[in-house]
Amino acid sequence: MAMNNATAVLEFLLIGISNYPEWRIPFFMLVLITYLGTLFGNGLIIILIHFDPHLHTPMYFFLSNLSFLDLCYGTVSMPQALLHCFSTHPYLSYPRCLTQMSVSFFLATAECLLLAVMAYDRVVAISNPLHYSMVMNGPVCVWLAATSWGASLVLTAMVTLSLHLHFCGTNVINHFVCEILSLLKLSCSDTSFNELMILITGIFTLMLPFGFILLSYVQIATVVLKIHSAQGMLKALSTCGSHLTVVTIFYGAAISTYMKPQYKSSPDLDKFISVFYGALTPMLNPLIYSLRNKDVKEAIIKVMVKRE
Known part of the structure; x- marks a missing residue:
């Protein structure tokens, strides 16, 4: 990652919530509760999936990847926001x-791609249930997850290695964390190439996966509309409803931040939107995706019975 140190900017001042002291x-309290919920909820999901045969x-394999991502994503920013x-x-x-x-x-990009992979898993499960175990076998699941992580690493490297920013003495960031758009706004050099790279990356990590999920x-x-059994229809919808909720929250917030013209952006609004998808989403994922799931509830009961 190359950046020019000619202006001797050695540290950044994060405004965070300081302009709203009240x-x-x-x-x-909100961030603390959110972070503790993130740790407990996602940690519980990972443990249950690991120990319950x-x-x-495949669905829970990808879900364990998502929970691990959310644990890391929350830990990158929330403890710092608290401090x-x-x-x-x-x-x-x-x-x-x-x-x-x-x-x-990197973590946000990986989550975008992983949510698309999870949508593919649901399509195979509902559209081709008889061959589901053959199509989504162990090696395929590992390859899909590894591809999501690997592609995220490549896309992140494309953006970060292209940063050649100059700072003209100003080191105040109107954000809770160091975020790429905030750094670009702070730079006094030409950032048009960097903005183009973010746009291209956003197409591959936001628009294309989101379009794939919608399709x-x-x-x-x-x-589902062809299923004559009401019970079968409800079962099919229940396996997808949680995933669709997560997708709507995460992609909606991210697209509203990164895919709009930057001259229309509001620094205060953007930083609070980032808190929404960067802090609340990792906590909500286990709640709306798993803990309401019958299989997960049964696994929790089994763990509690064994302890007794």
């Missing part, structure tokens, strides 16, 4: 800022 305590299926909440000088060093930005970008659900809806 909201510091409510914001701190009934959850050793800086009451700090009068919430500075972040130059190397830490760039590292945080790159890791967050997948069109196909799923076509199959």
